[in-house]
Amino acid sequence: MSAAQAPRQVSRQAPQRAPHRQVEVALGGDRGYTVHIGPGVRELLPVVVARLGAARAVVVSARPAGTVPDPGVPTLWLAARDGEQDKTLETVGELCREFARFGLTRGDVVISCGGGTTTDTVGLAASLFHRGVPVVHLPTSLLAQVDASIGGKTGVNLPEGKNLVGAYWQPKAVLCDTDLLRTLPDAERVNGYGELARCHFIGAGDLRGLPLHEQIAASVSLKAAVVTADERDTGPRHILNYGHTLGHALELATDFALRHGEAVAIGTVFAGRLAGALGRIGERRVAEHLEVVESYRLPTAVPAGLDPGDLVRFMRRDKKASRGLAFVLDGPSGVELVQDVPESVVAGCLAAMPRTGTGPGG
Known part of the structure; x- marks a missing residue:
């Protein structure tokens, strides 16, 4: 420097x-x-x-x-x-x-x-x-x-x-x-949409079609409200990590070749699938995760060649996890942090995720 x-x-x-x-x-x-x-x-x-x-x-x-x-x-x-x-x-x-x-x-x-x-x-x-x-x-x-x-x-x-x-x-x-x-660059703008896409499921509503400055203001307003209620992550602030558990694991597993927003987008699709597999949401809501992420032109598939075991290992180190595997998931009472999610269910959802051979962002 x-x-x-x-x-x-x-x-x-x-x-x-x-x-x-x-x-x-x-x-x-x-x-x-x-x-x-x-x-x-x-x-x-x-x-x-x-x-x-x-x-x-x-x-x-x-x-x-x-x-x-x-x-x-x-x-x-x-x-x-x-x-x-x-x-x-x-x-x-x-x-x-x-x-x-x-x-x-x-x-x-x-x-x-x-x-x-x-x-x-x-x-x-x-x-x-x-x-x-x-x-x-x-x-x-x-x-x-x-x-x-x-x-x-x-x-x-x-x-x-x-x-x-x-x-x-x-x-x-x-x-x-x-x-x-x-x-x-267009790729970096799309990367930013990863956090906007996950806002759809944590209380911001449908931001698609709004002018960019209004999308930014809506995301900031949501985060400000959550941070005001829970400055130090003792409860409600966990919802801001929607899609981030797998997202962070994907960043590490690709040595950050996958951008943060892209990884969170894939993690958001995965969170929908996992919530569905656990019976927390229905098929239509699961499909909505894919629909919203795709509408922002974000990736929805896990890069090919990644070891599922490595992804699970990285997810176990997530700072939200106090025991086992922890995910922020949608459900009948809204979005909440779910601890001790069975590894077998996580592994099954990972195996069912589509793979892409075109590399990160493809």
Whole structure:
């Protein structure tokens, strides 16, 4: 990563912009914050920094120079890379050392700019340095805007599993600038739809056909409500992991060649099949899982060549599992976390899933 200190002065007046959506994450004390959604909202950054009273900032950005507006205070600029390959404790350590060399204090601010892996990693570094430095997220991928940057979960991977090391550290603001999505490759945009597809089954309703900014706002509003009710995953927040148990296993089994949203999409189809096999939902609801995922042009088949035993082993390490295999599943009382699902049923549903030989995303 590279660094350059650049103290510059800019106006702290909020720029004139068309109205945008605001979603409040109404947590207690000073943990609540606003998620801003719309074109150009990243230009609010110097206003946010001024309201925090920060004397200095560190910007960690996986995007080209100029993507992040000047925070309006002396700033250390660090280059980062999106991707699971850098979502590690080693990266967190490197960031914290850069913070220390810059002299960052708890009265300053860290700003992340990038996809979900960047917001996760930078958020964890901010949570650990001095036992917590304020952080502001500028998510630049669809997946990060609809899900990863909101809710305060930070984390990195170990070779043994995904997101096994992390902390809860709520941002001070999230700026979801929809202008930044215009340059996304089509494959990355479709990847972001994986989290939107699973929203269909956890309370957001049918988002298909809505303008993209409304889809983002609906997903953020749902997550904000769930996080407000259960900040630290002791109950209702588990529903946000719909499709993620198999999804995370698929990411690990493919060495992350399968993107997160694609893996969650396949995991969502699997969750429908598993709920059906357990008698929790009927055939029509099972079929609806496939229909919704396909409508977003997401993959629905498990990549060929993966060892089912490896997938089960990875799923056993899922952080939701307190005993046996655990899945968030639909049912007669709605979506809930189901513990100790019989391995034989899981294995049978895995065997029945279609396979594709075209590789991840095919």
